[in-house]
Amino acid sequence: MNIYEITDLFRGILHTTGVFNFQWKLIIMWGVGSLFMYLAIAKKYEPLLLLPIGFGIFIVNFPLVPLMGYSDGHAQLIEVFYHYGLEWEIIPCIIFLGLGAMTDFGPLIANPKTLLIGAGAQLGVFITFTGTVLAGFTLKEAASVGIIGGADGPTTIYLTQHLAPQLLGPNAIAAYSYMAMVPLIQPGIMRLMTTKSEKRIRMRQLRPVSKREKILFPLVTVGIIALLVPSVIPLMGMFMLGNLMKESGVVERLTETAQGALMNIVTIFLGISVGATMHADSFLSWKPLFIFSLGLIDFGVCTAGGILTVKIMNLFLKEKINPLIGSAGVSAVPMASRVSQIQGLRYDKNNHLLMHAVGPNLAGVIGSAAAAGMFIAMFD
């Protein structure tokens, strides 16, 4: 064996290593992944999602790692999760099943007029759409970016995967990051948009809701949504199935699985798949940065939209609604409700708004799903 053969031998081995195929831009993505892991571990921001997302970003940005792609015609590990979970639009629907099994719609049923707040809070979704089109995105991309303001992770992922899968990573991360930052984003807008007397409005205690009403709710809701926005039924249908399972009380084992083990399993696959879509080659461009900045405005406008809707409703209502619960019209359950509660207590130590805010909060979930359905119907 001569020196050339030995060099070739080493070169052959070197070519199979990540070191030889290294690119500097990968370091930036390691930083992005590490940042999300830091936020999850140290700051506890949406750790269930940001941790696997951060790790997904980190691990996929090493050269030659066989995770997202195909080798010899076979899909690689995360590609399989991504293909069957997200491309087939299954994971967001299963998450909605689990969310339904966890949700008590009592406060919304007791005060159904708060549904309108959930609609009003979608204002930012439609305004952001316009801004995104102006920036040069296609209409489908604009719709997928706009829905971030609805503050509903599964809906954002569902719509983005449906209309603009190339933006899945940035959109999902923007949605979950801003959801985690609701306590930082919303209070300033709430303070700015409400007067002192409005902040102190006390609302009557909610009436108790019977079990029959709770059982009927998912059926009525799914029926109406199916008639008006059929395109979003995969999400809403699963949401309401989960809730019916919970409220019926006859399938406790299924309810427990849906809200526990099943939800946890798909959350792992969701997080790592979303993170793995963010390879340096596709992520390092102006679009993700633009989505992040616009997402913030989107959130702000949605919050303002909810508060504004309450103010308009108060013009016609005898029993006034505290506008501080308007901000909960963005989904972000239950974080947005907690923000309303904390802000309410700041101005009146005996004014507990939590249960009142849960109504618009849940309406926000339905509202953002309805908005997503409107967009899907527009493009399909």
Add this chain to the structure above:
Amino acid sequence: MPALFLMLFPAVTIGEDFLGAPVVPHIRTIQKTETRLEILSDLTHDDALAFYREALREEEDIKFRDWKDATYIEDDGNREWHSVTISKEGKEGTEVVITKDSWTWIIGTLILRYVGVFVVLLLLFLGLKISGAFISRAIAKMDVKKDGS
């Protein structure tokens, strides 16, 4: 097949277009403004549709909607034109209308869809009100029966 296509639809090859949208061979221009072109073609609806399917075959973000009285081709991308409507009921020929992409359409559809979200939740509100009233009445009746017995 390409040769036959070139024979049938020479307009594609000579690149006749309106705002970037291919224009089907036509016998008369009904109306032409900066934002709208209305033409009458002697091709049948199906032939005109085949023309556009072929001409836009490799374009992304284009969808074909089959309506009762027309086929509506819509661009969801960033092209200068927004839609091509091919009528199905022309007497003298097939009417084809090409329109410019406009902010009026975007803003209009957004407002309508935002209102649509309100309508959905408003109907849900009414549904809850009605079902709630129905259940309350049924429970009250049952309570009265219980008290009676």
